[in-house]
Structure formats: structure tokens, C-alpha cells
Amino acid sequence: MSSSRLGLPLAACLLNISEARRKYIVESIARAAVWRNGGKHPEVSVLNIFSDQAYNRSVITIVASIGNPGSSVLAASVETFQTIIMEVQKGVHPCLRAIDLVPIYPVFGVGVEECGMVARSKRKTGSSSLVDTIQN
Numbered sequence: 001m002s003s004s005r006l007g008l009p010l011a012a013c014l015l016n017i018s019e020a021r022r023k024y025i026v027e028s029i030a031r032a033a034v035w036r037n038g039g040k041h042p043e044v045s046v047l048n049i050f051s052d053q054a055y056n057r058s059v060i061t062i063v064a065s066i067g068n069p070g071s072s073v074l075a076a077s078v079e080t081f082q083t084i085i086m087e088v089q090k091g092v093h094p095c096l097r098a099i100d101l102v103p104i105y106p107v108f109g110v111g112v113e114e115c116g117m118v119a120r121s122k123r124k125t126g127s128s129s130l131v132d133t134i135q136n
Contacts, residue, residue: 056091
């Protein structure tokens with residue numbers, strides 16, 4: 001991390017998706033979170049991908065400046081809905097959706113309240129964006 005990034009307020013999203021067995025799909029979803037207009041977004045990183053083969057679930061840890069987790073998570077969510085076909089998804093854990101959970105946590109220089117505001121804001125704006133993407 002460069003010295004200009006020190007002190008940047010950071011939040012993490014642990015995006016829980018209904019796929020683990022097809023690694024290329026999980027990786028394409030993670031890539032969608034960090035790439036913008038053909039280049040890597042400078043304030044977004046994927047720190048970890050945990051995949052459970054039996055459950056057929058993955059958790060993608062996306063870390064971004066507090067102003068960016070929403071757009072990164074939205075991009076990853078769009079990719080999730082475009083690539084995971086729930087009619088063929090199988091695992092020992094019952095699932096209803098391609099995305100199970102989208103929690104946003106404080107990492108550095110930001111509080112739980114601000115993360116909650118971002119989550120609520122993105123829930124409202126992201127829902128309409130996802131509906132438009134799915135319908136088109």
C-alpha cells in the first residue's frame with residue numbers, strides 16, 4: 001500500500017454466493033468487484049475467497065474505501081446473477097438465491113453506523129440496478 005493510501009477509511013463486504021465447485025465462476029465474480037473500465041480499481045481489493053465444496057458456497061471478502069464498497073459489491077452481484085443458474089445449483093446447504101448474504105463491516109477509520117448507512121443505501125439503489133440488469 002502506498003503512503004497516500006494510509007488512513008483511508010475501509011469497509012469489508014463478505015459476499016456469500018451459491019457457488020464453489022466451478023472456480024472460474026467464483027473468480028469472475030471476484031474480478032467484477034475490482035475491475036472498472038478495463039483497469040483495476042485503486043481503492044478495492046479482494047482479500048480472500050473461501051469456498052466450501054460440500055455446501056457449494058463461497059465467501060468473497062471485498063475491501064474498499066467506504067465510498068466504494070457499494071459499487072464494487074453491485075458489480076460483483078450483477079456478475080453473480082448473470083453466471084449462477086439456481087435451477088442447477090446443488091449443495092448440502094439449502095439455498096434460495098445466487099447471493100445469500102451481503103454484510104458490510106468496518107475495517108479501519110469507519111464505524112458500524114456508517115457501514116449500516118452504506119448497506120441501506122446500496123440496498124435501495126442496488127435493487128433497481130439489479131432488476132434492470134436481470135430484465136435486459
